[in-house]
Amino acid sequence: DAKTTQPPSMDCAEGRAANLPCNHSTISGNEYVYWYRQIHSQGPQYIIHGLKNNETNEMASLIITEDRKSSTLILPHATLRDTAVYYCIVLLAGNQFYFGTGTSLTVIP
Amino acid sequence: EPEVTQTPSHQVTQMGQEVILRCVPISNHLYFYWYRQILGQKVEFLVSFYNNEISEKSEIFDDQFSVERPDGSNFTLKIRSTKLEDSAMYFCASRGGQGRVQPQHFGDGTRLSIL
Numbered sequence: 757d758a759k760t761t762q763p764p765s766m767d768c769a770e771g772r773a774a775n776l777p778c779n780h781s782t783i784s785g786n787e788y789v790y791w792y793r794q795i796h797s798q799g800p801q802y803i804i805h806g807l808k809n810n811e812t813n814e815m816a817s818l819i820i821t822e823d824r825k826s827s828t829l830i831l832p833h834a835t836l837r838d839t840a841v842y843y844c845i846v847l848l849a850g851n852q853f854y855f856g857t858g859t860s861l862t863v864i865p
Numbered sequence: 866e867p868e869v870t871q872t873p874s875h876q877v878t879q880m881g882q883e884v885i886l887r888c889v890p891i892s893n894h895l896y897f898y899w900y901r902q903i904l905g906q907k908v909e910f911l912v913s914f915y916n917n918e919i920s921e922k923s924e925i926f927d928d929q930f931s932v933e934r935p936d937g938s939n940f941t942l943k944i945r946s947t948k949l950e951d952s953a954m955y956f957c958a959s960r961g962g963q964g965r966v967q968p969q970h971f972g973d974g975t976r977l978s979i980l
Contacts, residue, residue, distance in 0.1 A: 788966050799869075799956050799971035800908060807966075843908075852898070852921055853969060855908035 759783070759846045765860045768838075774831040776859050778844030781825045788847050789820060791829045792855075793840040800843065800855070803829065834863045867891045869972035871957050877978045878947055886942045886975045888957030895962035897940045898969060899932065901925070901953045908956065914940065944977075952979045 761779040768774040780789060790805040804811055804818045806827075811818040817830040831838055843858040870889045878884045890897050899911040912922040914932055931943045940959075944951055954976050958969040 790968060792971075794908070797902070797954055797974070797976075799958075799973045802968045802970055805966070805968055847966070852910040852913060852923070853900075853908075854910070855900075857907060 759854060760844045760856055762842070762844055762856065762859045764857065765862070767862050767864055768831075768834045770836060770863050770865050771833055774829075774834040774838065774861060774863070776829040776831075776842050776844075776861065777826065778828070779826045780844070780846050783824050783846050789818070789824075789827050790845045790847065790853070791816070791818065792843045792845065793838075794843070794858070795837075795840040801840075803842075834861075836863050836865065839863045869957055869959055869970055871955075871972035871975050873975060874973070875976045875978070877980060880949055880979050881946055884944050884947055884977065886944075886955050886957075886977070888940045888942070888959075888972060889938055890940055890957065890959030891961075891970060892938070893961065894959035894970075896920075896960045896969075897932075897934070898958040898960075899942045900956045900958065900971075902956065902974075903950075903953045911942075947977075947979045949979050952977055 788805050791803040792800040794800045804816050806818045820827045841858040841860050845853050872887045897914040900908050902908045910923050912926045913920045933941050954974040956971050956974045958971045960969045961967045
């Protein structure tokens with residue numbers, strides 16, 4: 757069963773912030789939330805991860821709700837190169853990643 | 866920035882033949898993984914490897930598959946007696962040993978085509 761729920765697709769205007777939501781209502785206390793993206797058929801690219809505090813790096817920001825049941829990945833100024841499938845992943849018991857269907861983000865000129 | 870490299874980028878093999886996919890993980894990483902992605906489908910976990918042994922494997926990873934770390938740098942996936950349905954992108958990943966929270970870093974994959 758999928759551990760996360762994401763909208764199948766989203767559009768974003770170039771230069772605007774892209775906000776990608778993810779629901780992970782069954783997350784346990786010590787599970788982290790990871791975000792990856794996949795451009796065409798390239799390998800998944802790591803973006804960011806977090807436990808409960810908001811996180812920011814050079815690529816994106818991650819906002820996790822206080823109850824940890826959902827999170828939002830923010831790309832502050834989307835470019836055409838950000839067009840990709842974005843995956844929200846909760847680390848399962850063991851160390852395998854479960855990739856769902858993700859959100860296909862299209863950045864529009 | 867260090868990266869995971871995979872060779873070849875594209876492998877074409879006759880059905881029934883054996884194929885070896887090669888990966889060079891990031892040099893100080895300790896955990897290694899193989900995933901596959903059939904065209905148009907999800908990325909699926911195959912196997913994880915740590916301390917020279919398999920630590921976890923999925924139902925897909927049956928006796929047809931094996932992994933090996935033959936030296937200090939390479940990590941290989943062998944598929945014996947390939948079938949048409951083995952055609953897919955195969956991704957290798959690695960992560961550091963500083964706890965389970967460290968992210969996995971993926972290579973750009975090998976496209977395997979079985980004829």
